[in-house]
Amino acid sequence: MRDAEYDALIIGSGAGGSVAATRLALAGWKVLVLEQGLRFDPARDYHLDERDWEFKDPFVPHIPDTCNGVPSRPPSGFDHLRSTLESSPSLRAFHYARACGVGGSTLRYQGEAHRFPPYAFSMKSRYGMDVDWPVTYEELAPFYAEMEVRLGVAGESHPLFPRASPYPNPPHPLSPASRRIAVGCSRMGLHLGPNTLAILSRPYRNRRPCVYCKMCCRGCMVGDKSSADVAILPVGEKTGRLHVRPQTVATRIKLNKTGRVSSVLALDTETGQEFLVRADAVILSAGAIETPRLLLHSAQSGFPQGLANRSGLVGKNLMENIYIGLLFLFDEKLETYKGVPIDSRLLDFVKPDPDRGFPRGFVIASMGAPDYLQGPAAFALWIAPGYGRAHRQFVEKHYGAHAMIYGIAEQGPREGNALTLDSEDKDPWGVPKARVDTRLNIEDCTLLELMRRQCSHILEATGGTTLLGQYSAYDISRATHAVGTARMGTHEEDSVVDTFCRCHDIPNLYIMDGSVLPTQGCGCSPSLTIQTLALRAAEKMASCHGV
Amino acid sequence: MTRRAFLGYALLALCSFKTLLGCGRSRTADTIERINVMMRHMVGVEDRDVALFRPAESGLESQKTAWYGEIADYVVRHYADQVGVDYERFFTQAANHQVKNPTVSFALDMMRADAITAFYTSPEGWRIAGYQGPPVKSTWVHFILRKTVYPSCNLPCHALIDRMSSKHQDD
Numbered sequence: 001m002r003d004a005e006y007d008a009l010i011i012g013s014g015a016g017g018s019v020a021a022t023r024l025a026l027a028g029w030k031v032l033v034l035e036q037g038l039r040f041d042p043a044r045d046y047h048l049d050e051r052d053w054e055f056k057d058p059f060v061p062h063i064p065d066t067c068n069g070v071p072s073r074p075p076s077g078f079d080h081l082r083s084t085l086e087s088s089p090s091l092r093a094f095h096y097a098r099a100c101g102v103g104g105s106t107l108r109y110q111g112e113a114h115r116f117p118p119y120a121f122s123m124k125s126r127y128g129m130d131v132d133w134p135v136t137y138e139e140l141a142p143f144y145a146e147m148e149v150r151l152g153v154a155g156e157s158h159p160l161f162p163r164a165s166p167y168p169n170p171p172h173p174l175s176p177a178s179r180r181i182a183v184g185c186s187r188m189g190l191h192l193g194p195n196t197l198a199i200l201s202r203p204y205r206n207r208r209p210c211v212y213c214k215m216c217c218r219g220c221m222v223g224d225k226s227s228a229d230v231a232i233l234p235v236g237e238k239t240g241r242l243h244v245r246p247q248t249v250a251t252r253i254k255l256n257k258t259g260r261v262s263s264v265l266a267l268d269t270e271t272g273q274e275f276l277v278r279a280d281a282v283i284l285s286a287g288a289i290e291t292p293r294l295l296l297h298s299a300q301s302g303f304p305q306g307l308a309n310r311s312g313l314v315g316k317n318l319m320e321n322i323y324i325g326l327l328f329l330f331d332e333k334l335e336t337y338k339g340v341p342i343d344s345r346l347l348d349f350v351k352p353d354p355d356r357g358f359p360r361g362f363v364i365a366s367m368g369a370p371d372y373l374q375g376p377a378a379f380a381l382w383i384a385p386g387y388g389r390a391h392r393q394f395v396e397k398h399y400g401a402h403a404m405i406y407g408i409a410e411q412g413p414r415e416g417n418a419l420t421l422d423s424e425d426k427d428p429w430g431v432p433k434a435r436v437d438t439r440l441n442i443e444d445c446t447l448l449e450l451m452r453r454q455c456s457h458i459l460e461a462t463g464g465t466t467l468l469g470q471y472s473a474y475d476i477s478r479a480t481h482a483v484g485t486a487r488m489g490t491h492e493e494d495s496v497v498d499t500f501c502r503c504h505d506i507p508n509l510y511i512m513d514g515s516v517l518p519t520q521g522c523g524c525s526p527s528l529t530i531q532t533l534a535l536r537a538a539e540k541m542a543s544c545h546g547v
Numbered sequence: 548m549t550r551r552a553f554l555g556y557a558l559l560a561l562c563s564f565k566t567l568l569g570c571g572r573s574r575t576a577d578t579i580e581r582i583n584v585m586m587r588h589m590v591g592v593e594d595r596d597v598a599l600f601r602p603a604e605s606g607l608e609s610q611k612t613a614w615y616g617e618i619a620d621y622v623v624r625h626y627a628d629q630v631g632v633d634y635e636r637f638f639t640q641a642a643n644h645q646v647k648n649p650t651v652s653f654a655l656d657m658m659r660a661d662a663i664t665a666f667y668t669s670p671e672g673w674r675i676a677g678y679q680g681p682p683v684k685s686t687w688v689h690f691i692l693r694k695t696v697y698p699s700c701n702l703p704c705h706a707l708i709d710r711m712s713s714k715h716q717d718d
Contacts, residue, residue, distance in 0.1 A: 381664065
């Protein structure tokens with residue numbers, strides 16, 4: 001490819017990048033999106049129709065090795081929080097769970113499309129913790145609504161998330177497993193309701209509804225899950241002004257003498273050929289690890305500590321998931337391997353409540369069989385004990401009766417949880433890997449304990465269940481909601497981007513991904529908020545700059 | 548031709564002839580059959596006539612035949628009486644880590660994983676588990692049935708309708 005010029009260059013085609021690219025293309029901008037992964041073809045690359053589908057993950061083989069977690073010892077005194085269903089390592093290291101491909105991690109997300117509750121934007125002023133966002137729920141509400149329409153979100157209104165109109169699609173019905181748990185919850189005075197999902201519950205805009213195969217994490221073959229490659233990018237590509245270039249990695253951002261981005265050095269990972277892309281505006285949407293890695297690697301005159309890093313906050317305040325899940329058996333088979341992956345959630349604890357003894361909120365959800373134990377072979381291999389007839393009888397009796405209830409909470413932003421460049425280890429393209437050092441503290445462990453206790457109480461109230469064991473972030477990190485490494489804010493000394501995702505230090509450089517989130521939304525999933533911020537920022541770009 | 552060369556050629560011909568008759572394969576075939584019998588007991592499906600082990604020719608897969616064969620032989624040697632091989636006793640001891648042979652204990656987990664995976668990724672295994680099975684290939688038939696007779700059916704097989712145009716034409 002020869003050097004090329006665009007109105008906007010976007011690095012990364014996931015939740016944020018796809019929305020920005022499409023919005024700008026619709027506004028008449030000529031847009032190029034660089035995506036380091038493949039463009040997956042559901043017909044060719046997803047495996048649901050193959051005999052050993054449950055052991056084939058289309059995404060994992062294509063995730064480049066770009067990130068090293070630093071092992072650390074979790075706080076002592078919480079050994080009861082260790083995972084019991086996998087070998088529990090004594091040291092814990094950050095693991096970045098993602099997908100690389102056109103659509104980014106929305107390729108494997110489970111379709112959760114949550115708004116953040118209004119108070120999540122003002123944690124500092126309301127609860128004296130973390131930081132306040134520079135935007136409010138009310139400012140984001142119309143953009144949330146627009147994204148929900150684009151994604152065809154299925155859900156049920158809830159007073160915690162004020163909205164002007166109903167969701168575009170009705171909620172998915174609760175699975176038999178969740179209906180049982182909902183009864184237990186109601187005995188405790190709690191309410192387990194349908195989850196809010198970017199998974200179609202009825203035909204919508206020429207797309208088919210979900211068939212409840214529960215394969216979201218391995219790639220949706222029907223196209224009912226509103227991943228970016230299905231629900232967002234085709235709209236932009238249809239304009240003829242949006243071009244997505246897969247298998248291309250950005251390796252360095254270059255500035256001109258006036259301190260603006262002039263070009264980006266890119267590399268075709270198939271041919272190894274390097275080329276420059278010039279654009280009037282550059283948007284980083286590579287996620288909370290890759291975006292700061294590229295900024296730090298692009299250090300140059302004027303920015304010796306990394307681009308857009310005069311605040312010193314690029315790479316800091318990394319927040320990962322705080323989760324704990326209890327795997328259990330119902331006393332009857334409930335076809336728990338079918339349905340949407342996370343069909344229900346309980347919001348009674350999502351509001352921080354100092355009276356609970358700990359002022360931070362969390363979400364509890366029920367998911368039937370988790371994706372890694374969905375098929376009979378995985379269940380027979382990892383859950384059914386022993387050999388011979390006893391093994392067979394266990395599978396016969398309990399497969400389809402296994403389910404998980406879990407809690408997920410936000411992790412507070414802490415400067416010590418940070419990524420830097422690993423000077424001794426490089427990725428396949430010669431760029432230093434990210435060295436990610438995140439540690440749990442007593443607060444995180446207390447949250448884990450609180451969530452574990454609530455999940456146990458709910459199972460007791462449900463009755464007719466047998467606990468098999470637990471998975472826990474205490475010893476095993478699986479960061480699917482990594483955010484916070486280039487936070488937004490009003491002042492350039494304590495934030496990296498402004499309220500419209502523009503870098504304080506570089507006027508034509510933007511960040512539109514999870515990096516900009518100042519906090520994690522009390523356990524709600526971040527993808528819809530990332531998309532909403534990107535939509536709002538792209539609208540601002542389009543209105544300010546025109547074509 | 549010297550006498551020595553003649554004997555050499557004669558021996559080679561005899562070996563080739565035995566191989567052609569199937570005699571050369573008999574030991575391997577016996578081993579594979581013993582492995583399959585043991586694997587069926589391993590997953591408790593000795594009442595089913597299913598082949599759970601099909602040796603491949605390369606790398607670790609070919610080595611497995613030797614390892615699994617050794618386990619099967621070990622069980623026959625140590626757990627057989629006049630009635631037959633007592634697999635249940637062996638598996639009970641294996642579950643309690645009481646099998647002391649290092650090769651057996653090394654490869655037993657691998658053998659279990661292979662047996663379970665082979666069985667429970669098959670329609671036979673799905674039936675035992677009560678799983679409705681992955682999508683069927685006769686997608687068009689299913690699609691038409693869903694349109695006409697079973698509109699409420701939500702089996703994942705309908706997911707395949709989009710795939711007919713590319714992947715299955717390649718098959």
